[in-house]
Amino acid sequence: MFGLHKFPVRINRDGLSITLEKLDQHCLYRRESSDGVVEKILLEAPKEIVLQPVEPLNQPSRITPYLLIEFATTVIVPPRGEQFVFLRFPVEIGVFLPRKEQFDLLETISLSRKKFSLYGTPREGHVTRYWNTPVATAAPKTDPLYEGVLKLEIHNDAGEWLPVKRAVFDANGMRIFYKKNLVAAQARMTIVSDRKAETEFINAPLEKGMESSIELFKPGKLVVTTARYYMGEGI
Amino acid sequence: MTLERVVFGQVTILDLVVAAGILLAGIILAKALQIYLRRSLSERLRRDHVQLISKIVYYTTSVVSILVVLSVLGFDPSGLLVAGGIAGIVFGFASQSIVANLMSGLFLLFERPVKIGEQVNIGEVSGFVEDINILSTTIRRYDGLYVRIPNEKVFTADITNFVSHVVRRFEYVVGIRYSDNADEAIRIIHRVIDNEPFALKRPEPQVFVDNLGDNSVNLVVRIWAPVSEWYTLKMRLLWILKQSLEAEGIEIAFPQRVIWYGSGGKREEHPEEDRDSLGKPARRNQGQSA
Numbered sequence: 001m002f003g004l005h006k007f008p009v010r011i012n013r014d015g016l017s018i019t020l021e022k023l024d025q026h027c028l029y030r031r032e033s034s035d036g037v038v039e040k041i042l043l044e045a046p047k048e049i050v051l052q053p054v055e056p057l058n059q060p061s062r063i064t065p066y067l068l069i070e071f072a073t074t075v076i077v078p079p080r081g082e083q084f085v086f087l088r089f090p091v092e093i094g095v096f097l098p099r100k101e102q103f104d105l106l107e108t109i110s111l112s113r114k115k116f117s118l119y120g121t122p123r124e125g126h127v128t129r130y131w132n133t134p135v136a137t138a139a140p141k142t143d144p145l146y147e148g149v150l151k152l153e154i155h156n157d158a159g160e161w162l163p164v165k166r167a168v169f170d171a172n173g174m175r176i177f178y179k180k181n182l183v184a185a186q187a188r189m190t191i192v193s194d195r196k197a198e199t200e201f202i203n204a205p206l207e208k209g210m211e212s213s214i215e216l217f218k219p220g221k222l223v224v225t226t227a228r229y230y231m232g233e234g235i
Numbered sequence: 236m237t238l239e240r241v242v243f244g245q246v247t248i249l250d251l252v253v254a255a256g257i258l259l260a261g262i263i264l265a266k267a268l269q270i271y272l273r274r275s276l277s278e279r280l281r282r283d284h285v286q287l288i289s290k291i292v293y294y295t296t297s298v299v300s301i302l303v304v305l306s307v308l309g310f311d312p313s314g315l316l317v318a319g320g321i322a323g324i325v326f327g328f329a330s331q332s333i334v335a336n337l338m339s340g341l342f343l344l345f346e347r348p349v350k351i352g353e354q355v356n357i358g359e360v361s362g363f364v365e366d367i368n369i370l371s372t373t374i375r376r377y378d379g380l381y382v383r384i385p386n387e388k389v390f391t392a393d394i395t396n397f398v399s400h401v402v403r404r405f406e407y408v409v410g411i412r413y414s415d416n417a418d419e420a421i422r423i424i425h426r427v428i429d430n431e432p433f434a435l436k437r438p439e440p441q442v443f444v445d446n447l448g449d450n451s452v453n454l455v456v457r458i459w460a461p462v463s464e465w466y467t468l469k470m471r472l473l474w475i476l477k478q479s480l481e482a483e484g485i486e487i488a489f490p491q492r493v494i495w496y497g498s499g500g501k502r503e504e505h506p507e508e509d510r511d512s513l514g515k516p517a518r519r520n521q522g523q524s525a
């Protein structure tokens with residue numbers, strides 16, 4: 001379903017319906033999903049629309065750039081070790097209007113469960129999008145409209161076996177790649193101590209032939225930060 | 236030449252014109268810089284930071300312009316220090332409250348217990364902070380009214396900042412009948428909360444039997460939510476809880492009183508009436524008993 005769709009558009013899948021049709025002199029965009037119905041009138045019919053997986057932080061409203069992935073099973077990481085595990089992350093669908101070499105966002109759609117959580121304390125913590133995932137040693141099969149596959153490299157710089165129950169990421173800089181039946185991202189987690197770690201996304205596709213998605217979250221021009229997230233309130 | 240005519244001291248009309256021009260240019264420049272900073276920084280910095288930076292630039296530019304004007308008019312700005320000291324004493328006695336407000340305003344700008352755009356309660360006024368000026372703070376109350384509070388009052392008042400932390404908790408009390416299963420009600424309430432995106436997973440919501448009331452078993456429901464979303468969620472969720480409980484046969488209790496009528500001063504035995512409609516053991520109303 002991801003990719004370019006020529007006008008007029010009629011998509012029906014898994015309870016999601018997207019239509020883009022002529023309405024008198026204008027054009028009507030209509031989306032129907034479990035979240036309800038959205039209608040928008042476009043004053044000029046576009047030649048096409050583009051659907052891509054985007055960062056799962058736009059629905060119901062964009063209140064945070066942070067994504068907390070909680071492991072259904074605790075992972076114990078050996079000292080000075082480098083391991084990787086496969087997780088799942090929620091996916092949102094971005095509907096874009098192409099413009100020369102750029103894309104304007106028409107809307108985002110979320111079919112997966114939406115839940116938020118606090119990481120840290122009410123005073124200094126962050127509100128995060130919450131997702132609970134099973135942990136696997138091989139890439140799991142997922143429905144790309146709902147979930148993506150996240151390959152997480154875990155580096156343990158501490159000198160002891162340490163349990164990891166969660167990972168928090170900053171979506172500014174989250175790179176999502178997709179192909180027909182797969183949405184995927186890669187990330188790295190460097191454990192500093194039993195309560196502290198640093199996470200970041202890796203800008204590389206999980207498999208060959210995957211295309212890079214449009215990023216909705218980008219650091220501001222004046223903000224001199226990397227896309228790393230410092231987990232200081234437990235791992 | 237008219238422009239060369241001395242008005243006072245050695246100041247000519249030309250000097251006055253030049254001074255007026257510099258003052259006007261300074262004020263225009265200050266205002267232009269303020270507008271430029273607000274526009275260019277509004278999308279990059281927080282609103283209160285933009286306001287603070289633009290105000291500092293505005294007042295600094297204005298003061299520099301005034302000093303230049305004074306120098307054009309032949310005044311030595313360093314003399315202001317001496318004159319200002321004497322005048323300051325006189326002026327200070329005459330305007331204690333203004334100075335107190337000014338100092339409080341400066342402290343507020345640096346301590347920043349409240350910021351522009353935040354929801355606060357200052358003294359008895361609740362609402363959004365619209366502006367923090369040198370002498371006063373303006374609040375837009377929730378009912379839309381404009382309130383100006385002198386900074387001295389703001390500085391000494393108890394301040395509650397509703398949005399200082401990223402999350403906050405709210406609470407409901409849900410009273411169910413004595414005949415209903417409280418464990419089942421707790422399970423249903425947890426399920427409803429779990430389906431709400433902005434009812435936070437952590438800190439975990441709490442649902443428990445808080446007390447056995449006169450007419451109902453009272454459950455306390457405590458939910459944490461992001462500060463930007465808590466009020467919308469609070470307004471919406473209670474009705475959903477009520478509907479969900481009733482859909483599964485659990486009723487919200489309401490006050491009832493069972494009146495017993497007896498005869499000959501003896502209580503008549505009605506075993507099936509020993510419990511009231513709430514399923515709670517009925518109490519005899521002495522005043523109504525015969």
